[in-house]
């Protein structure tokens with residue numbers, strides 16, 4: 001059972017034109033893709049239909065829901081906008097609920113400023129908890145992202161792969177542990 005593939009999609013939580021978070025999301029997707037026993041893909045919220053005339057499960061999109069249902073864990077890559085995460089990220093997360101229960105999640109914060117999106121990490125954690133997701137204790141924080149990648153997305157700071165590796169090891173451990181729990185341990 002330990003050898004079964006884990007599906008861990010990565011959600012890019014901004015639709016902004018020219019977003020630098022895309023570079024961070026590509027890097028994390030690439031590092032995760034190097035791990036054995038993992039299937040991953042980048043889910044770009046800019047490519048999802050996001051009606052704004054309703055909210056919650058009423059706007060559920062079957063393609064996104066199926067991926068959340070199949071996922072064993074999630075990574076959310078989110079820039080910091082006025083100390084918060086983007087409204088559209090929350091809008092798409094709110095469209096599912098039972099799909100997330102007892103699955104691991106963690107956040108990659110991205111900012112132009114020096115704090116690497118720590119404020120969005122803190123703001124998003126209670127939302128993820130309410131959705132039934134289980135957060136891990138490692139984050140990745142891309143600070144001054146405009147200096148971390150060049151204009152073509154090439155990484156300019158070689159400390160990031162090591163930081164991402166610690167984060168992914170913890171996430172994969174939690175994903176395996178929670179899959180075991182979902183499948184083998186009944187709620188009393």
Ligand SMILES: Cc1cc2nc3c(=O)[nH]c(=O)nc-3n(C[C@H](O)[C@H](O)[C@H](O)COP(=O)(O)O)c2cc1C
Nearest residue numbers: 016019020021079080081082083110111112113145
């Ligand atoms: C509406 C808006 C608000 C922002 N607020 C912050 C902020 O509070 N702190 C910060 O460090 N950067 C802030 N930024 C800059 C972003 O962190 C910066 O654009 C960075 O590249 C990550 O976002 P991106 O993926 O959209 O590029 C803001 C950018 C926008 C568009």
